[in-house]
Amino acid sequence: MPAPLRAHWLQHVPFEGLGQIEPWLQARGYAISATRLFAGEPLPEPGAVDLLIIMGGPMSINDEAEHPWLAAEKRFIRAVIERGRPVLGICLGAQHIANALGAKVYPNPHKEIGWLPIESVAPDEAATFRFPPSSTVFHWHGETFDLPPGAVRLARSAGCENQAFQLGDRVIGLQFHLETTPETARALVEHCGEELLPARYVQDEATILDAEAAPYPALHQQLNALLDYLHAQVGTDGSHG
Numbered sequence: 001m002p003a004p005l006r007a008h009w010l011q012h013v014p015f016e017g018l019g020q021i022e023p024w025l026q027a028r029g030y031a032i033s034a035t036r037l038f039a040g041e042p043l044p045e046p047g048a049v050d051l052l053i054i055m056g057g058p059m060s061i062n063d064e065a066e067h068p069w070l071a072a073e074k075r076f077i078r079a080v081i082e083r084g085r086p087v088l089g090i091c092l093g094a095q096h097i098a099n100a101l102g103a104k105v106y107p108n109p110h111k112e113i114g115w116l117p118i119e120s121v122a123p124d125e126a127a128t129f130r131f132p133p134s135s136t137v138f139h140w141h142g143e144t145f146d147l148p149p150g151a152v153r154l155a156r157s158a159g160c161e162n163q164a165f166q167l168g169d170r171v172i173g174l175q176f177h178l179e180t181t182p183e184t185a186r187a188l189v190e191h192c193g194e195e196l197l198p199a200r201y202v203q204d205e206a207t208i209l210d211a212e213a214a215p216y217p218a219l220h221q222q223l224n225a226l227l228d229y230l231h232a233q234v235g236t237d238g239s240h241g
Contacts, residue, residue, distance in 0.1 A: 004031040005234055008049045010073060011036045012057030012092060015187040019179035020220050021053060024227050037069045046079035050234050051086050054093030056177065058192055060143060061095045061105050074100040086170040086230040091141050094165070094173030101148035101167070108144035110159040113195060114203025115139075115214055118163050118176060123152045128166050129229045131155050135222065136215050138180040140188055142195070145173075159201040170233040178223035182211040 007030040009018060014036075018025070025032050030051070035041045054077065064070045078100040081087055089097040095105045116139050120131040131154060139157075147153060147165050154172075155164035163175045177184075189196070189205050196205055207213075 004029050005050045006031050006033065006048060007051045007053065008033045008035070008044060009053040009055060010034070010093070011038070011055055012059065013038055013191070015191045016056050017184065018053070018055070019177075019181050019184040020223055021179045021227065024224060028231065037067075037073060040069070043072065043076045046076060046083055046085075049080055049085055051230065052077070052080045052088070054087070054089040054096050056091035056093060056140070059092070061092060061099050081167075081171055084170065086233045087172070088226070088230055089173040090177060090179065091175060094175055095143060095145050097167075097171065097173045098145035098148045098151075098165075101151075103146040103148040103151075105143055105145045108142060108160050110201045111142040111195065111199055112139035112157065112159045112176075112201040113141075114201075114208050116157060116159070116201055116203075118155045118157045120155055121153045123154060123166070127169055128152055129154060129172060129226060131164065131222065135218065137176040137178060137219060137222070138185065138214075139176050139201075140192065140195075141175055144175065170230060172226065172230065178219055178226065180219065181216070182209070182214075185209060185211075185214075 007025050011034055035043050059067055061070055077096055099105050115136050117134055117136050119134045144160050144162055147162060151165040151167045153162060153165050157163050160175060166172050185208055189208060196202060
């Protein structure tokens with residue numbers, strides 16, 4: 001009987017977990033492990049990971065003086081990518097991927113917080129993942145990134161040009177959150193609510209937490225499609241097991 005595929009995820013703060021990603025991993029039989037970087041836990045060997053997921057966090061990836069583990073995390077992410085393993089970065093995680101591959105991360109002209117639209121940027125490469133032409137997704141970010149060398153932009157918004165990118169056929173970074181659930185949205189409001197200051201692309205607490213109005217089914221449909229896409233790349237380099 002083959003060993004289960006190994007999904008490892010990186011957590012930067014206690015209140016940002018896998019959200020809707022966790023039931024997807026469980027349904028497909030992954031062995032799930034995590035590194036709680038904020039707690040000083042060690043990173044695994046890069047070769048011991050079949051699928052890497054890098055979650056968000058309120059810090060900047062440029063805050064290495066305050067969070068020394070950020071430097072080791074970047075080296076780990078680069079090593080996993082170099083081994084050809086599928087990698088998904090979400091918000092801070094996408095910024096980590098970009099920076100680990102040599103791109104700059106810096107403040108965006110606008111903060112984006114809440115349920116706001118993105119639009120797909122049709123890539124020339126037929127093999128890349130494709131988002132719907134337009135959709136409403138969950139945002140909570142104030143920084144952005146340049147695309148790393150060789151990456152293809154997949155989505156943009158009125159407030160942020162680089163909303164999603166893909167590198168090769170197995171590395172994807174999202175500035176937005178497809179994994180959001182009512183519980184994870186509430187956790188962000190509880191821990192980061194001081195950021196909800198009136199601005200062009202910042203919604204208020206009531207709008208963010210209105211679960212009946214939020215497009216959770218469509219959001220998670222996109223998440224499942226994206227994870228299915230990356231899952232199809234797992235082990236295709238013959239490295240698992």
